[in-house]
Amino acid sequence: EAGVAQSPRYKIIEKRQSVAFWCNPISGHATLYWYQQILGQGPKLLIQFQNNGVVDDSQLPKDRFSAERLKGVDSTLKIQPAKLEDSAVYLCASSSVRTGRAGELFFGEGSRLTVL
């Protein structure tokens, strides 16, 4: 079974530029998450999708971040314009059940963003 695919692995941009990250979850996984992880910290949820609907985007900085999951499969996270504090690893994860062990997430390798 293929794992969660993410691209690009690394991205370096200047502040105020834009960037987009792509994620393809494990086949059949209805729930998809985007997390931001800063070095030395736990993952911070940006947005959670259930199929193509948004479950939670309360911590997504909506003035600069956007995400979509149009067909309930793959997803794109965009940042525009980027700030220095957006330098982090962006992790995509998926899970297959709504309750109980829904906390058993499968993560992609992450996209490391450096904003200069």
Add this chain to the structure above:
Amino acid sequence: GQNIDQPTEMTATEGAIVQINCTYQTSGFNGLFWYQQHAGEAPTFLSYNVLDGLEEKGRFSSFLSRSKGYSYLLLKELQMKDSASYLCAVMDSNYQLIWGAGTKLIIKP
């Protein structure tokens, strides 16, 4: 507010046993999860507890006390490859995962 506390860093010796503690205060409880994260890599699932008691899986065990809001991850026969960060996460009443900051475990020969 919701909060998960775990030590920032721990050091242990190869072949020994180490216990990583996690205390939590959340709005409801629907399970506690431990993840392992090697430097530069993504987290991988280790264990799940929803009832009180000990869950054993090879060299790793995880314990839960819901009344105390407490869990620990026990690693036995430590190997150098166990050097990693260990993340505690709790699923609250809304089935949202609340994450701790992680415990960096350093294994010395």
